Amino acid sequence: MLDAFYRQLFRADETPPSSAVAALIAGLVVLVMTLNAGSSLQLPPSALSPFLVLFLLGGALGLFWFAAALFALTSLWGGTSHFFTLLRSTLVGLWPLIFSGVALSIQSVSLALGALFSLAVTIGVLFTLSRSLAVAQSINQWLALISILVVIALSGLAIFGLFLWPLMLLVGL
Amino acid sequence: MWRTDRVLALALIVVSLFAALSNWLTSVSPQADSVRPSQVAIDAPDIALIQISGSISEGSSGGGFLQGGGSGSNKILKAIKQARDDKAKAILLQINSPGGTASASNAIYRELIRTRQNSDTKVVALLGDVAASGGYYVASAADHIVANADTLTGSIGVIIRTQNLSPLLEKVGVENGNFKSGQFKDILSPYRESTPGEQALLQGLVDESYQGFLEAIAEGRGMPIDAIKPYADGRVLSGKQALEAKLVDSLGNYFDAIETTKEIAQISADEPTIRSYPGSRFQERLSELLSATISQSIPGVQQAQQALQWNQIPLALWE
Numbered sequence: 001m002l003d004a005f006y007r008q009l010f011r012a013d014e015t016p017p018s019s020a021v022a023a024l025i026a027g028l029v030v031l032v033m034t035l036n037a038g039s040s041l042q043l044p045p046s047a048l049s050p051f052l053v054l055f056l057l058g059g060a061l062g063l064f065w066f067a068a069a070l071f072a073l074t075s076l077w078g079g080t081s082h083f084f085t086l087l088r089s090t091l092v093g094l095w096p097l098i099f100s101g102v103a104l105s106i107q108s109v110s111l112a113l114g115a116l117f118s119l120a121v122t123i124g125v126l127f128t129l130s131r132s133l134a135v136a137q138s139i140n141q142w143l144a145l146i147s148i149l150v151v152i153a154l155s156g157l158a159i160f161g162l163f164l165w166p167l168m169l170l171v172g173l
Numbered sequence: 174m175w176r177t178d179r180v181l182a183l184a185l186i187v188v189s190l191f192a193a194l195s196n197w198l199t200s201v202s203p204q205a206d207s208v209r210p211s212q213v214a215i216d217a218p219d220i221a222l223i224q225i226s227g228s229i230s231e232g233s234s235g236g237g238f239l240q241g242g243g244s245g246s247n248k249i250l251k252a253i254k255q256a257r258d259d260k261a262k263a264i265l266l267q268i269n270s271p272g273g274t275a276s277a278s279n280a281i282y283r284e285l286i287r288t289r290q291n292s293d294t295k296v297v298a299l300l301g302d303v304a305a306s307g308g309y310y311v312a313s314a315a316d317h318i319v320a321n322a323d324t325l326t327g328s329i330g331v332i333i334r335t336q337n338l339s340p341l342l343e344k345v346g347v348e349n350g351n352f353k354s355g356q357f358k359d360i361l362s363p364y365r366e367s368t369p370g371e372q373a374l375l376q377g378l379v380d381e382s383y384q385g386f387l388e389a390i391a392e393g394r395g396m397p398i399d400a401i402k403p404y405a406d407g408r409v410l411s412g413k414q415a416l417e418a419k420l421v422d423s424l425g426n427y428f429d430a431i432e433t434t435k436e437i438a439q440i441s442a443d444e445p446t447i448r449s450y451p452g453s454r455f456q457e458r459l460s461e462l463l464s465a466t467i468s469q470s471i472p473g474v475q476q477a478q479q480a481l482q483w484n485q486i487p488l489a490l491w492e
Contacts, residue, residue, distance in 0.1 A: 031193070038197040101196055
Protein backbone atom coordinates (compact mmCIF):
# COMPACT_ATOMS: atom_id res chain seq x y z
CA MET A 1 0.00 0.00 0.00
CA LEU A 2 2.78 2.40 0.98
CA ASP A 3 4.67 1.46 -2.20
CA ALA A 4 1.63 2.20 -4.31
CA PHE A 5 1.04 5.45 -2.44
CA TYR A 6 4.65 6.54 -2.99
CA ARG A 7 4.58 5.63 -6.70
CA GLN A 8 1.33 7.51 -7.12
CA LEU A 9 2.81 10.58 -5.53
CA PHE A 10 6.21 10.65 -7.16
CA ARG A 11 5.99 8.43 -10.24
CA ALA A 12 2.41 9.02 -11.33
CA ASP A 13 3.32 8.99 -15.03
CA GLU A 14 4.41 5.35 -14.76
CA THR A 15 1.54 4.16 -12.60
CA PRO A 16 -2.18 4.03 -13.36
CA PRO A 17 -4.24 5.21 -10.35
CA SER A 18 -5.32 2.28 -8.21
CA SER A 19 -8.64 2.28 -6.36
CA ALA A 20 -6.97 1.47 -3.03
CA VAL A 21 -4.57 4.40 -3.22
CA ALA A 22 -7.36 6.68 -4.42
CA ALA A 23 -9.43 5.63 -1.38
CA LEU A 24 -6.46 6.18 0.95
CA ILE A 25 -5.83 9.67 -0.43
CA ALA A 26 -9.56 10.51 -0.29
CA GLY A 27 -9.72 9.35 3.32
CA LEU A 28 -6.65 11.33 4.31
CA VAL A 29 -7.83 14.49 2.53
CA VAL A 30 -11.28 14.34 4.15
CA LEU A 31 -9.77 13.65 7.58
CA VAL A 32 -7.29 16.52 7.31
CA MET A 33 -9.97 18.89 6.00
CA THR A 34 -12.27 17.91 8.89
CA LEU A 35 -9.54 18.54 11.43
CA ASN A 36 -8.78 21.88 9.74
CA ALA A 37 -12.45 22.83 9.99
CA GLY A 38 -12.46 21.65 13.60
CA SER A 39 -9.48 23.88 14.26
CA SER A 40 -11.01 26.94 12.57
CA LEU A 41 -14.41 26.51 14.24
CA GLN A 42 -12.94 25.28 17.55
CA LEU A 43 -15.20 22.23 17.44
CA PRO A 44 -15.36 20.04 20.56
CA PRO A 45 -14.52 16.33 20.17
CA SER A 46 -18.21 15.39 20.11
CA ALA A 47 -18.88 17.62 17.08
CA LEU A 48 -15.98 16.32 15.04
CA SER A 49 -17.52 12.98 14.02
CA PRO A 50 -20.69 14.56 12.54
CA PHE A 51 -18.44 16.97 10.65
CA LEU A 52 -16.44 14.05 9.30
CA VAL A 53 -19.61 12.40 8.02
CA LEU A 54 -20.74 15.73 6.51
CA PHE A 55 -17.39 16.22 4.79
CA LEU A 56 -17.43 12.65 3.46
CA LEU A 57 -20.87 13.22 1.94
CA GLY A 58 -20.03 16.70 0.65
CA GLY A 59 -16.69 15.52 -0.68
CA ALA A 60 -18.26 12.57 -2.51
CA LEU A 61 -20.95 14.75 -4.10
CA GLY A 62 -18.54 17.56 -4.99
CA LEU A 63 -15.99 15.14 -6.43
CA PHE A 64 -18.63 13.41 -8.54
CA TRP A 65 -19.82 16.63 -10.17
CA PHE A 66 -16.31 18.02 -10.54
CA ALA A 67 -15.13 14.81 -12.25
CA ALA A 68 -18.27 14.73 -14.41
CA ALA A 69 -17.64 18.30 -15.57
CA LEU A 70 -13.97 17.52 -16.24
CA PHE A 71 -14.93 14.37 -18.11
CA ALA A 72 -17.38 16.25 -20.34
CA LEU A 73 -14.91 19.02 -21.09
CA THR A 74 -11.82 16.88 -21.67
CA SER A 75 -13.83 14.54 -23.89
CA LEU A 76 -14.27 17.55 -26.18
CA TRP A 77 -10.47 17.85 -26.37
CA GLY A 78 -10.27 14.20 -27.45
CA GLY A 79 -10.09 12.48 -24.05
CA THR A 80 -10.45 8.73 -24.28
CA SER A 81 -10.67 7.29 -20.76
CA HIS A 82 -13.62 5.81 -18.89
CA PHE A 83 -15.45 8.07 -16.40
CA PHE A 84 -14.43 6.02 -13.35
CA THR A 85 -10.76 6.07 -14.38
CA LEU A 86 -10.99 9.86 -14.51
CA LEU A 87 -12.77 9.88 -11.14
CA ARG A 88 -9.87 7.93 -9.59
CA SER A 89 -7.33 10.21 -11.29
CA THR A 90 -9.09 13.30 -9.95
CA LEU A 91 -9.01 11.87 -6.44
CA VAL A 92 -5.35 10.95 -6.65
CA GLY A 93 -4.51 14.39 -8.05
CA LEU A 94 -5.81 16.03 -4.90
CA TRP A 95 -3.08 14.52 -2.69
CA PRO A 96 -1.21 17.79 -1.92
CA LEU A 97 -4.31 18.83 0.03
CA ILE A 98 -3.16 16.56 2.86
CA PHE A 99 -0.53 19.22 3.56
CA SER A 100 -3.16 21.88 4.26
CA GLY A 101 -2.90 20.96 7.95
CA VAL A 102 0.82 21.64 7.86
CA ALA A 103 0.09 24.99 6.18
CA LEU A 104 -2.26 25.88 9.04
CA SER A 105 0.41 24.89 11.56
CA ILE A 106 2.97 27.11 9.88
CA GLN A 107 0.41 29.94 9.78
CA SER A 108 0.24 29.89 13.57
CA VAL A 109 3.99 30.54 13.67
CA SER A 110 4.32 32.95 10.76
CA LEU A 111 1.35 34.27 8.81
CA ALA A 112 3.41 35.08 5.71
CA LEU A 113 5.16 31.72 5.68
CA GLY A 114 1.85 29.94 6.20
CA ALA A 115 0.26 31.86 3.32
CA LEU A 116 3.23 30.97 1.13
CA PHE A 117 2.89 27.30 2.05
CA SER A 118 -0.86 27.44 1.35
CA LEU A 119 -0.09 28.92 -2.07
CA ALA A 120 2.41 26.12 -2.68
CA VAL A 121 -0.25 23.54 -1.74
CA THR A 122 -2.74 25.18 -4.15
CA ILE A 123 -0.21 25.22 -6.99
CA GLY A 124 0.72 21.64 -6.11
CA VAL A 125 -2.93 20.56 -6.35
CA LEU A 126 -3.32 22.26 -9.73
CA PHE A 127 -0.12 20.62 -10.97
CA THR A 128 -0.86 17.08 -9.76
CA LEU A 129 -4.51 17.27 -10.76
CA SER A 130 -3.68 18.46 -14.27
CA ARG A 131 -0.95 15.82 -14.58
CA SER A 132 -3.18 12.92 -13.51
CA LEU A 133 -5.99 14.25 -15.72
CA ALA A 134 -3.60 14.51 -18.67
CA VAL A 135 -2.38 10.93 -18.11
CA ALA A 136 -5.92 9.56 -17.70
CA GLN A 137 -7.38 11.32 -20.76
CA SER A 138 -4.20 11.18 -22.84
CA ILE A 139 -4.22 14.92 -23.46
CA ASN A 140 -1.69 17.71 -23.07
CA GLN A 141 -1.09 18.80 -19.45
CA TRP A 142 -1.70 22.47 -20.34
CA LEU A 143 -5.02 21.52 -21.88
CA ALA A 144 -5.85 19.57 -18.71
CA LEU A 145 -4.96 22.61 -16.58
CA ILE A 146 -7.16 24.89 -18.70
CA SER A 147 -10.00 22.36 -18.35
CA ILE A 148 -9.65 22.42 -14.55
CA LEU A 149 -9.66 26.23 -14.44
CA VAL A 150 -12.66 26.39 -16.77
CA VAL A 151 -14.58 23.88 -14.64
CA ILE A 152 -13.77 25.86 -11.48
CA ALA A 153 -14.86 29.11 -13.15
CA LEU A 154 -18.07 27.50 -14.45
CA SER A 155 -18.80 26.12 -10.99
CA GLY A 156 -18.39 29.60 -9.54
CA LEU A 157 -20.74 31.00 -12.18
CA ALA A 158 -23.24 28.21 -11.47
CA ILE A 159 -23.24 29.05 -7.77
CA PHE A 160 -23.63 32.74 -8.63
CA GLY A 161 -26.56 31.85 -10.89
CA LEU A 162 -28.07 29.74 -8.16
CA PHE A 163 -28.25 32.81 -5.94
CA LEU A 164 -29.18 35.20 -8.75
CA TRP A 165 -32.13 33.21 -10.09
CA PRO A 166 -34.22 33.25 -6.91
CA LEU A 167 -33.43 36.96 -6.61
CA MET A 168 -34.58 37.55 -10.20
CA LEU A 169 -37.77 35.63 -9.57
CA LEU A 170 -38.36 37.47 -6.33
CA VAL A 171 -37.89 40.91 -7.86
CA GLY A 172 -39.26 40.16 -11.32
CA LEU A 173 -42.47 38.36 -10.49
CA MET B 174 12.46 -4.57 5.00
CA TRP B 175 11.69 -0.86 5.13
CA ARG B 176 12.66 0.86 1.92
CA THR B 177 13.25 4.61 1.67
CA ASP B 178 10.18 5.19 -0.48
CA ARG B 179 7.94 3.39 2.02
CA VAL B 180 9.38 5.34 4.92
CA LEU B 181 8.91 8.57 2.99
CA ALA B 182 5.30 7.72 2.15
CA LEU B 183 4.57 6.83 5.77
CA ALA B 184 6.30 9.97 7.02
CA LEU B 185 4.21 12.13 4.68
CA ILE B 186 1.00 10.59 6.00
CA VAL B 187 2.06 10.84 9.64
CA VAL B 188 3.33 14.43 9.40
CA SER B 189 0.23 15.68 7.60
CA LEU B 190 -2.13 13.95 10.03
CA PHE B 191 -0.16 15.00 13.09
CA ALA B 192 -0.11 18.64 11.98
CA ALA B 193 -3.87 18.68 11.35
CA LEU B 194 -4.62 16.91 14.63
CA SER B 195 -2.39 19.17 16.71
CA ASN B 196 -3.93 22.28 15.05
CA TRP B 197 -7.35 21.15 16.15
CA LEU B 198 -6.29 20.04 19.62
CA THR B 199 -4.57 23.36 20.23
CA SER B 200 -7.58 25.32 19.03
CA VAL B 201 -9.99 23.59 21.42
CA SER B 202 -7.71 23.73 24.45
CA PRO B 203 -9.66 25.00 27.48
CA GLN B 204 -6.81 27.43 28.11
CA ALA B 205 -8.28 29.40 25.23
CA ASP B 206 -11.52 29.84 27.19
CA SER B 207 -11.55 33.19 28.81
CA VAL B 208 -13.87 36.06 29.29
CA ARG B 209 -11.09 38.17 27.82
CA PRO B 210 -9.41 35.91 25.27
CA SER B 211 -7.02 38.64 24.21
CA GLN B 212 -5.84 39.10 27.75
CA VAL B 213 -5.14 35.59 28.94
CA ALA B 214 -3.50 35.89 32.30
CA ILE B 215 0.20 35.26 32.44
CA ASP B 216 0.41 35.58 36.23
CA ALA B 217 -2.44 35.18 38.66
CA PRO B 218 -5.87 34.83 37.08
CA ASP B 219 -8.82 36.48 38.81
CA ILE B 220 -10.81 33.28 38.70
CA ALA B 221 -9.53 29.73 38.32
CA LEU B 222 -12.21 27.62 36.67
CA ILE B 223 -12.18 23.94 37.64
CA GLN B 224 -14.67 21.55 36.14
CA ILE B 225 -15.83 18.43 37.96
CA SER B 226 -18.05 16.37 35.71
CA GLY B 227 -19.19 12.77 35.72
CA SER B 228 -18.40 10.31 38.46
CA ILE B 229 -15.67 11.31 40.89
CA SER B 230 -13.07 8.65 41.43
CA GLU B 231 -9.42 8.16 42.26
CA GLY B 232 -6.96 8.58 39.43
CA SER B 233 -5.16 11.16 37.37
CA SER B 234 -8.01 11.52 34.93
CA GLY B 235 -11.59 10.44 34.81
CA GLY B 236 -11.38 8.91 31.40
CA GLY B 237 -8.72 6.97 29.66
CA PHE B 238 -8.78 6.24 25.95
CA LEU B 239 -11.63 3.81 26.40
CA GLN B 240 -13.33 5.35 29.38
CA GLY B 241 -16.08 7.88 29.26
CA GLY B 242 -16.26 11.19 31.04
CA GLY B 243 -15.45 11.47 34.70
CA SER B 244 -13.29 13.37 37.15
CA GLY B 245 -10.12 11.88 38.51
CA SER B 246 -9.42 13.18 42.02
CA ASN B 247 -5.67 13.52 41.41
CA LYS B 248 -6.29 15.77 38.43
CA ILE B 249 -8.72 17.92 40.43
CA LEU B 250 -6.35 18.06 43.44
CA LYS B 251 -3.53 19.16 41.14
CA ALA B 252 -5.78 21.84 39.63
CA ILE B 253 -6.77 23.19 43.07
CA LYS B 254 -3.15 23.27 44.24
CA GLN B 255 -2.01 24.92 41.02
CA ALA B 256 -4.71 27.61 41.31
CA ARG B 257 -3.73 28.21 44.92
CA ASP B 258 -0.02 28.40 44.06
CA ASP B 259 -0.81 30.80 41.21
CA LYS B 260 -2.55 32.96 43.82
CA ALA B 261 -5.85 33.02 41.93
CA LYS B 262 -8.26 35.33 43.71
CA ALA B 263 -10.99 32.72 43.55
CA ILE B 264 -11.69 29.20 42.44
CA LEU B 265 -14.96 28.60 40.65
CA LEU B 266 -15.90 24.92 40.75
CA GLN B 267 -18.31 23.92 38.03
CA ILE B 268 -19.84 20.71 39.35
CA ASN B 269 -21.98 18.41 37.26
CA SER B 270 -21.64 15.07 38.97
CA PRO B 271 -23.96 12.39 40.34
CA GLY B 272 -21.35 11.53 42.98
CA GLY B 273 -18.35 9.33 43.34
CA THR B 274 -16.30 7.30 45.73
CA ALA B 275 -16.09 8.36 49.37
CA SER B 276 -12.31 8.62 49.36
CA ALA B 277 -12.03 10.66 46.15
CA SER B 278 -14.81 13.08 47.19
CA ASN B 279 -13.24 13.46 50.63
CA ALA B 280 -9.78 14.11 49.15
CA ILE B 281 -11.10 16.95 46.98
CA TYR B 282 -13.16 18.33 49.88
CA ARG B 283 -10.08 18.41 52.15
CA GLU B 284 -7.96 20.18 49.55
CA LEU B 285 -10.64 22.86 49.11
CA ILE B 286 -10.93 23.35 52.87
CA ARG B 287 -7.12 23.66 53.04
CA THR B 288 -7.30 26.32 50.31
CA ARG B 289 -9.92 28.26 52.26
CA GLN B 290 -7.97 28.03 55.51
CA ASN B 291 -4.39 28.55 54.32
CA SER B 292 -4.73 31.03 51.47
CA ASP B 293 -6.63 34.11 50.38
CA THR B 294 -8.24 32.22 47.51
CA LYS B 295 -12.01 32.09 47.83
CA VAL B 296 -13.96 29.06 46.66
CA VAL B 297 -17.33 29.25 44.94
CA ALA B 298 -19.23 26.20 43.65
CA LEU B 299 -21.65 26.33 40.76
CA LEU B 300 -23.94 23.31 40.60
CA GLY B 301 -24.95 22.16 37.11
CA ASP B 302 -27.64 19.68 36.10
CA VAL B 303 -26.72 17.33 38.94
CA ALA B 304 -24.52 17.79 41.98
CA ALA B 305 -25.64 14.99 44.19
CA SER B 306 -24.04 12.93 46.93
CA GLY B 307 -20.26 13.05 46.34
CA GLY B 308 -20.84 16.03 44.03
CA TYR B 309 -22.51 17.91 46.89
CA TYR B 310 -19.83 16.65 49.33
CA VAL B 311 -17.22 18.51 47.26
CA ALA B 312 -19.43 21.60 46.86
CA SER B 313 -19.97 21.88 50.61
CA ALA B 314 -16.31 22.91 50.98
CA ALA B 315 -17.01 26.16 49.11
CA ASP B 316 -17.47 29.60 50.66
CA HIS B 317 -20.60 30.00 48.59
CA ILE B 318 -22.74 27.59 46.56
CA VAL B 319 -24.72 28.76 43.54
CA ALA B 320 -27.30 26.35 42.10
CA ASN B 321 -29.82 26.48 39.33
CA ALA B 322 -33.43 26.29 40.54
CA ASP B 323 -33.76 22.91 38.80
CA THR B 324 -30.38 21.48 39.75
CA LEU B 325 -30.67 18.03 41.30
CA THR B 326 -28.66 18.00 44.49
CA GLY B 327 -28.67 16.45 47.94
CA SER B 328 -28.68 12.65 47.94
CA ILE B 329 -26.61 12.87 51.11
CA GLY B 330 -25.79 9.34 52.10
CA VAL B 331 -23.58 6.35 51.58
CA ILE B 332 -24.37 3.09 49.87
CA ILE B 333 -22.79 -0.31 49.45
CA ARG B 334 -24.51 -2.42 46.84
CA THR B 335 -24.87 -6.15 47.24
CA GLN B 336 -26.14 -8.86 44.96
CA ASN B 337 -27.10 -12.44 45.58
CA LEU B 338 -27.12 -14.53 42.43
CA SER B 339 -27.22 -17.87 44.22
CA PRO B 340 -30.93 -18.62 43.49
CA LEU B 341 -30.28 -18.06 39.79
CA LEU B 342 -27.08 -20.12 39.77
CA GLU B 343 -28.88 -22.90 41.65
CA LYS B 344 -31.46 -23.05 38.86
CA VAL B 345 -28.83 -23.61 36.21
CA GLY B 346 -26.85 -26.02 38.35
CA VAL B 347 -23.76 -23.92 39.07
CA GLU B 348 -22.05 -24.23 42.42
CA ASN B 349 -19.50 -21.71 43.61
CA GLY B 350 -16.88 -22.13 46.27
CA ASN B 351 -13.63 -20.59 47.43
CA PHE B 352 -10.68 -20.99 49.78
CA LYS B 353 -10.13 -17.95 51.97
CA SER B 354 -7.67 -16.82 54.56
CA GLY B 355 -10.26 -15.17 56.80
CA GLN B 356 -14.01 -15.11 57.32
CA PHE B 357 -14.48 -11.73 55.62
CA LYS B 358 -12.17 -12.28 52.63
CA ASP B 359 -15.08 -12.91 50.25
CA ILE B 360 -17.28 -10.21 51.69
CA LEU B 361 -19.72 -8.86 49.09
CA SER B 362 -19.55 -12.11 47.15
CA PRO B 363 -22.52 -12.15 44.76
CA TYR B 364 -22.69 -15.95 44.95
CA ARG B 365 -24.20 -16.28 48.43
CA GLU B 366 -26.30 -14.45 50.98
CA SER B 367 -24.31 -12.12 53.27
CA THR B 368 -23.84 -13.32 56.85
CA PRO B 369 -24.97 -11.30 59.93
CA GLY B 370 -21.29 -10.67 60.75
CA GLU B 371 -20.67 -9.24 57.29
CA GLN B 372 -23.83 -7.15 57.47
CA ALA B 373 -22.71 -5.63 60.77
CA LEU B 374 -19.24 -4.93 59.39
CA LEU B 375 -20.54 -3.26 56.22
CA GLN B 376 -23.18 -1.28 58.10
CA GLY B 377 -20.39 -0.05 60.39
CA LEU B 378 -18.43 1.18 57.37
CA VAL B 379 -21.48 2.88 55.91
CA ASP B 380 -22.32 4.55 59.24
CA GLU B 381 -18.76 5.77 59.70
CA SER B 382 -18.57 7.17 56.19
CA TYR B 383 -22.02 8.75 56.56
CA GLN B 384 -20.99 10.41 59.81
CA GLY B 385 -17.87 11.76 58.08
CA PHE B 386 -20.05 13.06 55.25
CA LEU B 387 -22.36 14.85 57.71
CA GLU B 388 -19.46 16.34 59.65
CA ALA B 389 -17.86 17.55 56.42
CA ILE B 390 -21.03 19.32 55.33
CA ALA B 391 -21.44 20.79 58.80
CA GLU B 392 -17.85 22.07 58.76
CA GLY B 393 -18.00 23.38 55.21
CA ARG B 394 -21.40 25.02 55.51
CA GLY B 395 -21.02 26.14 59.11
CA MET B 396 -24.26 24.42 60.04
CA PRO B 397 -25.11 22.15 62.97
CA ILE B 398 -25.44 18.47 62.06
CA ASP B 399 -29.00 18.45 63.41
CA ALA B 400 -29.98 21.03 60.79
CA ILE B 401 -28.59 18.84 58.00
CA LYS B 402 -29.94 15.49 59.19
CA PRO B 403 -33.58 16.01 58.07
CA TYR B 404 -32.28 16.29 54.48
CA ALA B 405 -29.56 13.67 54.83
CA ASP B 406 -31.66 10.56 54.32
CA GLY B 407 -30.59 10.13 50.71
CA ARG B 408 -33.33 12.32 49.27
CA VAL B 409 -32.74 14.33 46.14
CA LEU B 410 -33.53 18.05 46.32
CA SER B 411 -34.07 20.65 43.64
CA GLY B 412 -31.92 23.77 43.76
CA LYS B 413 -34.88 25.71 45.09
CA GLN B 414 -35.52 23.20 47.86
CA ALA B 415 -31.81 23.14 48.70
CA LEU B 416 -31.87 26.92 49.07
CA GLU B 417 -34.76 26.67 51.50
CA ALA B 418 -32.85 23.98 53.41
CA LYS B 419 -29.78 26.26 53.42
CA LEU B 420 -27.77 23.63 51.59
CA VAL B 421 -26.99 26.19 48.87
CA ASP B 422 -26.58 29.95 49.19
CA SER B 423 -28.13 31.37 46.04
CA LEU B 424 -29.81 30.47 42.76
CA GLY B 425 -28.34 31.46 39.43
CA ASN B 426 -26.43 30.52 36.31
CA TYR B 427 -22.78 30.72 35.24
CA PHE B 428 -22.78 34.51 34.95
CA ASP B 429 -24.46 34.91 38.32
CA ALA B 430 -21.77 32.66 39.75
CA ILE B 431 -19.09 34.88 38.20
CA GLU B 432 -20.71 37.95 39.76
CA THR B 433 -20.93 36.21 43.13
CA THR B 434 -17.30 35.15 42.87
CA LYS B 435 -16.28 38.73 42.05
CA GLU B 436 -18.15 39.96 45.08
CA ILE B 437 -16.77 37.36 47.50
CA ALA B 438 -13.18 37.60 46.24
CA GLN B 439 -13.43 41.40 45.93
CA ILE B 440 -12.46 41.40 42.27
CA SER B 441 -12.88 44.91 40.94
CA ALA B 442 -12.42 44.21 37.20
CA ASP B 443 -15.62 44.35 35.17
CA GLU B 444 -14.48 41.39 33.13
CA PRO B 445 -12.36 39.17 35.36
CA THR B 446 -9.67 37.01 33.85
CA ILE B 447 -10.75 33.40 33.90
CA ARG B 448 -8.33 30.54 33.35
CA SER B 449 -9.21 26.87 33.17
CA TYR B 450 -7.31 24.53 35.46
CA PRO B 451 -5.55 22.25 34.89
CA GLY B 452 -4.16 23.30 31.50
CA SER B 453 -5.09 20.81 28.84
CA ARG B 454 -2.43 18.49 27.49
CA PHE B 455 -2.25 16.96 24.04
CA GLN B 456 -2.88 13.43 25.39
CA GLU B 457 -5.96 14.57 27.30
CA ARG B 458 -7.49 16.17 24.21
CA LEU B 459 -6.66 13.05 22.20
CA SER B 460 -8.25 10.93 24.91
CA GLU B 461 -11.38 13.10 24.82
CA LEU B 462 -11.55 12.77 21.04
CA LEU B 463 -11.32 8.98 21.20
CA SER B 464 -13.85 8.79 24.05
CA ALA B 465 -16.30 10.96 22.14
CA THR B 466 -15.83 8.95 18.95
CA ILE B 467 -16.27 5.64 20.77
CA SER B 468 -19.34 6.79 22.70
CA GLN B 469 -20.91 8.06 19.48
CA SER B 470 -20.08 4.93 17.52
CA ILE B 471 -21.09 2.42 20.20
CA PRO B 472 -24.23 3.57 22.07
CA GLY B 473 -24.28 2.58 25.73
CA VAL B 474 -20.55 1.87 25.96
CA GLN B 475 -20.01 4.58 28.59
CA GLN B 476 -22.78 3.24 30.79
CA ALA B 477 -21.37 -0.27 30.50
CA GLN B 478 -17.87 0.94 31.41
CA GLN B 479 -19.22 2.89 34.37
CA ALA B 480 -21.20 -0.10 35.59
CA LEU B 481 -18.08 -2.27 35.36
CA GLN B 482 -16.00 0.35 37.15
CA TRP B 483 -18.52 0.89 39.92
CA ASN B 484 -19.02 -2.82 40.54
CA GLN B 485 -15.42 -2.85 41.73
CA ILE B 486 -15.92 0.05 44.16
CA PRO B 487 -17.90 -0.95 47.23
CA LEU B 488 -18.26 2.33 49.13
CA ALA B 489 -20.07 4.82 46.97
CA LEU B 490 -21.60 8.23 47.42
CA TRP B 491 -23.67 7.94 44.32
CA GLU B 492 -27.26 7.08 43.57
